Amino acid sequence: MAEDLYEILGVSRGATEAEIRAAFRKAAKANHPDVNPNNVAAAERFKKITAANDILSDPEKRRQYDAGEIDAKGDLRRPQWSRAAGARGGYSARGFEGRPGATGFDDFSFTDIFSDVFGSGGGRRTSPSYAPRGQDLRYSLEVDFLEAVLGAKKRVTLPDGGVLDLAVPEGVMDGQTLRLKGKGTMGAPGSEPGDALIEIKVRPHPDFKREGDDILLELPITIDEAVLGGRVEVPTPTGRVQLNVPKGTSSGKTFRLKGKGVRGRSGLHGDQLVTVKIVLPQDIDDSLSYFFSEWRQKHAYDPGRK
Known part of the structure; x- marks a missing residue:
């Protein structure tokens, strides 16, 4: 007997999409080949978990599975028939139940059966044309922040030990799903x-x-850079650039570096927003203390505290 897909993922038949997704991620992470190298049992469990999630995470496939229209492999179930099936529905020697004009066994053939199941389109067929496509396989891949921003070449290890070479596109987002046809x-x-x-x-x-x-x-700057201004180096995903900090810059001031952000779907790049934060020296020596005490007596000001 085929295993129940809900039991494989460890969820109830009334589980929500979020519960199914969470159960799959937990089970897939525990049984992934990268976590369990050379573990044949774990690899087999990973394949079953992935196949179960492929059906239960797809609303239409899940409906078909729950209704008994497809099996645990996603294959279409074939109708059962026999000469004595009349009381149970289906096909009998007296004709196909529910089909007007079917009065005897010779009145229909296997081409009629497949026409009824798959749709005839107004004509008879000599064989069924339906051939279920292969199942989709789902994987999870972690990438670094800069790999997501700039793009990268990555390799995914499959449950059977095979690999998939993947081009992570520039600007891919967390949670985005890439499809390899x-x-x-x-x-x-x-x-x-x-x-x-x-x-x-x-x-x-x-x-x-x-x-x-x-x-x-967030960019830390010194107190003298804030007071006197100057040029400071700023890291960006593509390298360091120079930023001109104006004289008298306060903490929290944000500067915009045009085009230094992520390349979006439109093909245009966003910006990099740099917010400066004044960081005092670890040691406040006597000369600095004296200078500011003298300065405060002559230039005290209200920063707008409430």
Whole structure:
């Protein structure tokens, strides 16, 4: 007896899409070949988990599975018939139940059966034309922040030990799914193979953050750079650039570096937003203390505190 797909993922039949997604991620992570090298049992479990998720994460496939229209492999179930099937429905020696004019066994043939099941389009067929395509396979791939921004070449290890070479496109977002056409399981003879669906997980960067197509950066500057102004180096995904800090710049001031953000779907790049933060020296010596005490007596001001 085929295993129940819900049992494979460890969820109930009434599970929500979010619960199915969470269960798949947890099970796939625990049984992934990269985590369990040379573990045949884990690789087999990973294949079953992936195949179960392929059906249950697709609303239409899940409906078909729950209704018994497809099996656990995603293949269409064939109708059962016998000469004594009249009381159970289906086909009998007295004709196909529910079909007007079918009065005897010789009144229909296997071409009629397939026409009723798959749709005749107004004509008779000598054989069924339906051939289920292969199943899609789902994987998860972690990439660094800069790899997501700039694009990269990556390799995905498959449960059977094979590999997929993947071009991560420039500007890919966390949670985005990439489709590799024809890299899923093989379908029935004469049908197309399934696809490989790669969900991208972007690791956070210690300095950069992404907001849409813009990149955010907090830049520490010295007190003298804030007071006197000057040119400071700013890191960007493509290298360091010079930023002109005007005289009298306060903490929280944000500067925009045009075109230094992420390349969006339109083909245009966002900007990099640099917010400066004044950082005092670790040691405040006597000369600095004396200078500011003298300065405060003559130039005290209200910064707008409430």
